[in-house]
Amino acid sequence: MHIILNLVLGTILLFLRAAIIKALWLWFIVAQFAGLAPLSLGTAMGLSLFMSVVISRKYFSMKELQEIKDMDNTELVQNTTSNFFVQIGVLLSTLVVSWVIHSMM
Numbered sequence: 001m002h003i004i005l006n007l008v009l010g011t012i013l014l015f016l017r018a019a020i021i022k023a024l025w026l027w028f029i030v031a032q033f034a035g036l037a038p039l040s041l042g043t044a045m046g047l048s049l050f051m052s053v054v055i056s057r058k059y060f061s062m063k064e065l066q067e068i069k070d071m072d073n074t075e076l077v078q079n080t081t082s083n084f085f086v087q088i089g090v091l092l093s094t095l096v097v098s099w100v101i102h103s104m105m
Helices: 002-030 041-054 062-070 073-103
Strands: none
Touching: 002 041, 002 073
């Protein structure tokens, strides 16, 4: 159950990140550099996946890994869902702040 939830929520986040990258590209890159084309959603997804590979992520200590391993399924689902909503909040906040900056340009 937990793995399926991670896959579904991860896919939703991938699409949202791609849509935001696409918008930011259009607002800030295409607007400033003549001749550059807007990104397609697929290209923005690829860019998002590329960035997730090159940007360092948090590594868990052995203690944290053991705590995760000791969690029951309900705790794992709660952790995953709360983490998902935090990421959604960060992405939407980024979009709003970027839109405000774009509006002032």
